[in-house]
Amino acid sequence: MSSAEVSIEQKTQLLLNDPAALANHSYETWGHLPRAEVDAMQLIGLKKRFAAFRDRIPTLKKLADAEGVHTVExxxxxxxxxxxxxxxxxxxxxxLERHNFTQINRWLSKLxxxxxxxxxxxxxxxxxxxxxDWFAAMDAAVPQLVLSHTxxxxxxxxxxxxxxxxYEKAFEARRLFIWNMTGPHTPQPELHTAFPYYRSGxxxxLRGNDFxxxxLLPDETHFRAAYPARLSSDVLHLGAKIRAAHARGTLDRLEISAELAAKKKAFDELQADMPKHLEAFFERIAHDIKGKRAFIYATWNLLHNMAKAGLARGLEGVFAADSYITTAGGAKGMVQPEGWVEDILRFTGAKKLNQSYAMSEVLGSHMLCEHGHYHLNPTVIPYLLDPETSKPLPRTGRVTGRAxxxxxSTETRWGGFISGDEITIEWDERCPCGRPSRYIVGPIQRYSEKNGGDDKITCAASENAHREAMDFLNTLEG
Incomplete structure (x- = not known):
């Protein structure tokens, strides 16, 4: 059956379940899906997801009942x-403080x-x-669920x-770019990854590393992490609590259990050994994969720190020029130093740095084109909300609002999400790069940065409906 003979309903099923197949596993096709088709598929797909989840995800049902939303038109x-x-x-x-994970599971089950x-x-x-302990137990008990934390x-x-x-669908879509795929029979390249952080966690x-x-890679041996260990979530959480307590001036009242103190000690010892791990990491890069095609995906600061450390060791142009180096997530409130992109390219030897806009809650990435625009992924429906009321803004013209x-892509939870980002979307004009998709222009800023640390989201649901849904979510008995 030719693509012309595939109905919009069939294409929507592919968008939901196998998006790479929707583009016939072609990078060029993925970037040029017709805008009208994407609009039609997204509406049909949203109707399908709503019908499947509306009465089956308890917190969504509570909110939808209170708002009187029964269908999507x-x-x-x-x-x-x-x-x-x-x-x-x-x-x-x-x-969390009482290690009452049974009740946390009750809370989670409603989502x-x-x-x-x-x-x-x-x-x-x-x-x-x-x-x-909890994440490991959940991995064993619910293998199709991949719990992660921010x-x-x-x-x-x-x-x-x-x-x-x-996760698999998200990486299958990214594979179109990374392998430069031209169809389903594109041969697998001999890709290597040098990852400037922990192997797992x-x-x-970090959750996506296994996928x-x-x-993307031939096997595990092609993945080299700077630190082979698993990053402790308990220690990360402790660090966040310490920072928050310090900001509130309550650090002297923070209690740390003996178990957590032991984990913190082990983490500190690992931190002390980091120079040794880094030295071994760069030796492996220089010896094992120098001149080879690499795929490296990390936040901008991890990439830049790796590049600076490598350049300080005299390493330049380490990988093949057709290596795919990519970062996502933005500055995260940090100041990006001048020349950070050039440092990364000088160290890696890649022709360009591929950047995208993404977040943990939404697995689809929005790629930056050569004209500085983030093109919206067809698996993600964008909305712009009024920052004061969270009411939807027009889907026409060039509009700025809360993203x-x-x-x-979500199959086990409701995919609707209000972010903390201010963005501008161009809904009508086509990008000079030629891609037909709608796109984000200009800087992406967090409202918390814009408002001096404060970011109170006014939910688009009526206040009572949203409060009732949150109360229901935290009714943990039975």
Whole structure:
């Protein structure tokens, strides 16, 4: 069957379940999906996701009932049902302090579909003494669920319930770019990864490493991490709590258990050994993969730190010129030094640095084109909300507002999400690069940075409906 004979309904099924196949595994096709087709698929896909999740995800049902939303006819119909980012950290913090992971599982079960919730509730996590124990227990009990957490800069971490298949779909779409695919039979390149951080961990940007290896690399031996260990989530959480307590002036009242103190000591010892690990890391790079094609994906500061350390050791042009070096996530409130991109390119030897806009809560990445625009991924429906009311802004012209998204790739949870970012979208004019997709222009800024640290999201749902949904989420009995 030719692509012309594939119905919009069939294309929508591919967009939801196998997006790389929608583009016939071609990078060029993926970047030039017709705008009208994407619009049609996104609306059909949203209707399908809403129908599948509306009455089956308890927190969504509570909110939809209160708002009286029973069907979706247009994209803006779900705006009152978009979850604000705080929902994934809305559990009572005392549950973590008391290691009450059974109750945290009850909270989590209200954010996912019944099949996954049943397994979450059946998992025996009563013996878990911290986050590391809990994540390991959940991996064993619910293998199709890939729980991750955010960095928790506020002192409270968010828990994100992605599925394994969601990660696979995201990397299968990225593979189109990274392999420069021209079709389903594009041969697998001999790619190597030099990763300037820990091999594994439950932090959201480490969770994807296993899927990256599975989808993009020949095997595990082609992945070299600066630190072969697993990053402790308990120690990360402690660090966030220390920073938050210091900011509040309550550091002298922070209690640290003997178990956590022991983990912190082990982490400090690893930190002390980091120069040795780094030396071994650069030796492996220079000896094993110099001149070879590399794929490296990390935050800009990790990439830049790796480049500076490598350049200080006299390493330049380490990898093949067609290596794919990429970063996402933006500056995260940090000042990016002049020449950081040039440092990375000088060290790696790659022709360009591929940048994208992405976040832990939404797995689809929006790639930066040669004209400085982030092109919106077809698996993600973008919204712009009024920063004061969170009501939807027009989907026409060039508009600035609070970024919100519906992630069509989600299979176990509701994909609607309100971010903390201010962005500008060009809805009508085509980008000079020739890609037909809509795109983000200009700088991306966090409202918390813009407002001096404060970012109070006014939910688009009525205040009572949203409060009732949050109260329901935190009713942990039964």
């Amino acid at each position: 247009q994209l803006d119909d779900v705006v009152p049902l978009l979850f604000e980012h705080t929902i994934y950290k809305s559990y009572p913090p005392s549950l 996912v579909t019944p099949e996954v919730a049943e397994q979450i509730l059946a998992a025996d996590v009563s013996a878990c003494r911290g986050l590391d 960095s928790g800069t506020s002192g409270t971490v968010s828990f994100l319930p992605h599925s394994a298949r969601e 439950y932090l959201s940007h 990256m290896i599975k989808v 919100a998204f519906y992630d069509l």
